[in-house]
Amino acid sequence: MGIELKEITQKYGDLIAVNNANLFIEDGEMIALLGPSGCGKTTLLKTIAGLLPLHQGSILSNEKDISNLPPQARNAAMVFQNYALFPHMTVAENVAYGLKINKCALSLIKKKVEEILDIVELPGLNQRKISELSGGQQQRVALARALVIEPAMLLFDEPLSNLDQNLRVSMRRMIRKIQQEYRITSIYVTHDQEEAMSISDRIVVMKDGVIQQIGLPGEVYLNPRNRFVAEFMGTANLLELNEDDEIIQLLECGKWASSRDNCPGGESNNRQKRYLLFRPEDVEVGAEGNFEGTVIWHETIGSVTRVSIDFAGNEIIAEIRNYYKSGINCTIGEKIRFNIDLAGDGHIVPD
Ligand SMILES: Nc1ncnc2c1ncn2[C@@H]1O[C@H](COP(=O)(O)OP(=O)(O)OP(=O)(O)O)[C@@H](O)[C@H]1O
Numbered sequence: 001m002g003i004e005l006k007e008i009t010q011k012y013g014d015l016i017a018v019n020n021a022n023l024f025i026e027d028g029e030m031i032a033l034l035g036p037s038g039c040g041k042t043t044l045l046k047t048i049a050g051l052l053p054l055h056q057g058s059i060l061s062n063e064k065d066i067s068n069l070p071p072q073a074r075n076a077a078m079v080f081q082n083y084a085l086f087p088h089m090t091v092a093e094n095v096a097y098g099l100k101i102n103k104c105a106l107s108l109i110k111k112k113v114e115e116i117l118d119i120v121e122l123p124g125l126n127q128r129k130i131s132e133l134s135g136g137q138q139q140r141v142a143l144a145r146a147l148v149i150e151p152a153m154l155l156f157d158e159p160l161s162n163l164d165q166n167l168r169v170s171m172r173r174m175i176r177k178i179q180q181e182y183r184i185t186s187i188y189v190t191h192d193q194e195e196a197m198s199i200s201d202r203i204v205v206m207k208d209g210v211i212q213q214i215g216l217p218g219e220v221y222l223n224p225r226n227r228f229v230a231e232f233m234g235t236a237n238l239l240e241l242n243e244d245d246e247i248i249q250l251l252e253c254g255k256w257a258s259s260r261d262n263c264p265g266g267e268s269n270n271r272q273k274r275y276l277l278f279r280p281e282d283v284e285v286g287a288e289g290n291f292e293g294t295v296i297w298h299e300t301i302g303s304v305t306r307v308s309i310d311f312a313g314n315e316i317i318a319e320i321r322n323y324y325k326s327g328i329n330c331t332i333g334e335k336i337r338f339n340i341d342l343a344g345d346g347h348i349v350p351d
Helices: 043-048 091-101 105-120 135-148 165-182 193-199 216-221 227-232 246-251 254-262
Strands: 004-010 015-025 030-034 056-061 078-082 153-157 185-188 203-208 208-214 237-240 275-280 283-285 291-301 304-311 314-321 337-341 347-350
Touching: 015 043, 015 337, 030 043, 030 165, 030 193, 043 078, 043 153, 043 185, 078 091, 078 135, 091 105, 091 135, 135 165, 135 254, 153 216, 165 193, 185 193, 193 216, 203 216, 203 227, 208 216, 227 237, 227 275, 227 347, 237 314, 283 314, 304 337, 314 337
Parallel strands: 030 185, 030 203, 078 153, 153 185
Antiparallel strands: 004 015, 004 056, 203 208, 237 275, 275 347, 283 337, 291 304, 291 337, 304 314
């Protein structure tokens, strides 16, 4: 089911929680709503679910206006951070709940519950009480309960926030696999850019109630529309440009200078601050580097080492792969040489 949000504005009293949101979600697509706490993600999700009355705008589902339909008529299922399960009921009773409400035959309920528990990899736990399950298992039950009613739309509100890192990774793979297999149109709210990138077809980045950018994960990462998106999507090296683009001259990068008219930031108003953006993986540390800076700090986690370099008063973060085998020596306070690869996806971004 395709969903279209048209000029949605939501308010709590005087506070504008969502400001003129426009978005088209394709049938079977998984969209991540990404942004910091308080930016309006949950408000937008609840609005789509019908849990909040619409202040302004409209919601279309397969071109039919559903703006005023009650939640139960929208054929949507929600999965929340806090699982929202009935603790005194068994796993099977929790999963069967929606089917019972829909007055399904008992034999069908039993079959469906077993099938769905298999899909979320919880076979054989039908009779366990919710309180006897781990957090990860409880979230799988919540997912099973959402899936079992075969919704046209799945809405996730930070469903993995309570789980540890390893479980989050395995759960998000499971969610993505099921979502793709059954092609359920889905919206996934998160403040974690890594989760958004890994789970979705497209990402919608929000700030202060306003959609900042909509795009494929790679697009939003490589070509952020502004400084906020650049920083929210991962570590960003941002060198502020003065009116003469002094830093570009300093970098002596003709290729970059000639490509900058093609990027959105390149056309921005001159009075607005503008930055040259590149990511840590675009900085190549090595003795033959054209530039020199001073090491401020460095840390190694697994195979990746991050080095912070003071470069003409700007802090640049570089990434070194296999530092221990690389022969590169990072010592705090010592000079280090590096190159910056702007040829591919370096960009000028406005504030
Ligand atoms: N019921 C409410 N009454 C008044 N203000 C609210 C209500 N719910 C949310 N808000 C405010 O609306 C804004 C958007 O909140 P919302 O919960 O949609 O953000 P969010 O991006 O989902 O945040 P989080 O990631 O912390 O859940 C915030 O400023 C919040 O304080």
